[in-house]
Amino acid sequence: MSSQLYDTEDELDIAISVHPEFATQRLGDYAWESRAEEFDRLVETSNCDLSRSLRFKVRRAMAGTLLGQGQVEDIRQQVEAIEAVVVFVDHPLSPIQQRNLEEALNAKVVDRTGLILEIFAARARTREGVMQVELASLNYQMGRLVRSWTHLERQRGGVGLMGGPGETQIELDRRMIRDKILSLQKDLDKVRRMRATQRAGRQRKAIPTVALVGYTNAGKSTLFNLLTQSGVYVADQLFATLDPTLRKLELPGGLQLMLSDTVGFVQELPHELVDAFRATLEEVIEADLILHVRDASDPMISRQGQVVSETLEQLGLVGDFAPSIVEVMNKKDLAPGIESFRGESIVDSRMAISAASGEGVDELVHLLCDWLTAEMHEMHLKLEHGDGRSLAFCHQHGTVISIHHGDEYVDVVVLLNPADVGRFVEKEGLHQLRK
Known part of the structure; x- marks a missing residue:
């Protein structure tokens, strides 16, 4: 896996996937199986070595760990048995659930959202794609900063105005992330304007x-x-x-x-x-x-x-x-x-x-x-013999049905988009328009 979203190393490739099946979601056995297979393919797409895929029926989500205590212990034993270093959970996790599971399993825990973000981060190639993934990643990380600073003191100072070193670092990180998000949003706005200009050009050319x-x-x-x-x-x-x-x-x-x-x-x-x-x-x-x-x-x-x-x-x-x-x-x-x-x-x-x-x-x-x-117009044009520019336009922008060279004019029957019809109907009634 790449290191853009998680502090993973190259050797961290042994993984377990966990699929909570909630009683409140009546998808049916085949639907649950299909979803589990899709998630396992996502894990494999992230270049991890998927060693085991576990499915658990969940009556209700636990606030602290999503899964029940016995289920968490079962996963912990299997993580220990195969020395897995990352556990993927096929469900969004709150920051607290993710932290508690990591402590209980002694392994990196990645939820569905984090996994998809990680894949996107590894696959994006263009500058625009990289910016978009980075923006999504920063928004995702905002609520998870506390996980990196739980080892520092977080009690307030004596006068109640200064935070402890952990809290100060969290605020600094959040400010840096917010500034980066604003910068990326401005850059993406420029991309949107550029794309709008490109689309306008295509529309002008019909x-x-x-x-x-x-x-x-x-x-x-x-x-x-x-x-x-x-x-x-x-x-x-x-x-x-x-x-x-x-x-x-x-x-x-x-x-x-x-x-x-x-x-x-x-x-x-x-x-x-x-x-x-x-x-x-x-x-x-x-x-x-x-x-x-x-x-x-x-x-x-x-x-x-x-x-x-x-x-x-x-x-x-x-x-x-x-x-x-x-x-x-x-x-x-x-x-x-x-x-x-x-x-x-x-x-x-x-x-x-x-x-x-x-x-x-x-x-x-x-x-x-x-x-x-379906929306094109059939036009019968009478072009002067020297009007090669109009004839070339017909070939380039329309479908020429027939051309007949007369003594005075070149008779052309062509299908044109509505946006191109105006180039000819303004020419003093020389051309007939038929839908």
Whole structure:
């Protein structure tokens, strides 16, 4: 594990994962098993050697340790037996619970939020991604500073105005963290403004944006690479993609769009990350169309779809102003019986594909072409023979249906986006516009 969030060393790689199953959460045995498997994959993604995975049924959460005394003792014995140095708990822990568990187990304890933050810290590559992870990490650490200073005196001085050395150090650390948070927020605001400028440029050029979203490891990056012929990192692991990637996608007929690959979602994505990654996820917020990529072979596909929908709601993608969402059922080669169908509108359609083999991808591309042309205008233009600039614009920004060279004019029939139509309708009635 990296040392950005925890004071871990390279040799600290033997781990145990703990899965509290709360009686108040009636998920069913299979759902609990699926959640435990996902968490274990997260632990393995953090480059720890997962030696044991333990599941405990919990009637009620204990304020001091989350788990019961007997369960904590059971974990302690297993930690001692295999000499584990880190215990991952599949549940958010309060600072007190984390401290008490570490003292009882004599091992580093990392909760679900801390684990996801640690993975993000190790995977972020761009300057923006690093800043976002650091901001989330600092917000997470604010409440846990007391753990580092419990060995110092914390009683107040005689006059009641000065704190002890421990308390003074905590306040100094908190002030440093608050200052760093403010600095990062200012830098991220600059990133947001830069992204807004880039989006405005794409809008002026009438280049729509399509964002790929979905549960982690659903195959978004594989599909992204297939469509754009890019080399985005792909692996059979959770959170393989963290930093946002945009590429121009050339479609048949000269149509163009910007395709955005985004970070995958998981159950209980830490709120710190949703807020800190808002600048990255603005590519989703500002998208003209969302492709929700789903793993058709996963038995938990319904729950994963619900997680994605809830996360999109957290981003404010609800209501009349939200972009249209099309479901793309990936890995159809592993899920026999899944087929595509086209509804009356694009949101009523569902695409079944295999990004690994390419099956069904042509049909998805055809749907994107239909979506792009749905709002385009057919224009019959009469261009002067010397007006090569307008003809080049038609080829670059639209779909040229036909060209006929007459004696006086060049007759051009072209499909254009609404934003580009204005370039021609102002030319003194020489051109006819048809929807």
